[in-house]
Amino acid sequence: MKRQIRESVKLSVAARLRELREQKGVSQESVYIDTDLNVGRIEAAMNNLTIDTLAILCDYYGVTFEEFFRGIQTR
Template sequence: MDNSRCDYDLLEAVARKLKQLREAKGLSQRIVYIDTDFNIGKIEVGKTNITISTLSRLCNYYGTSLKEFFDELDQ
């Protein structure tokens, strides 16, 4: 990953928020992987620069919108 083009603080904030959403639903990383085919473990440590499409699919899976996701991320 090109370090000059990566916002690690944002990646970590997104990772924390995704973990919060998963835990609020009482889901394990394994269940999320089975249901979505996304290795959420790699995403939740903030080392994987996910696409907007992936984030959108995960938001839909957790029952939230991208707008709500980022509104809550700003707080």
């Protein structure tokens, strides 16, 4: 059960990051050039995210943590 919850959260976070990138109108390559982060792997939920990485991406997309996590279900 815990594994399913973790996977669900990871997929929700990945989808939210993809949504923010698309709203900003930038490609994964542009984000990589600007941040040195491989968001392709992050958006595919292949990598676990650190708080530092999430902070960089939230700053890049112009959202706070509160705005980022709004709507993400943990269960």
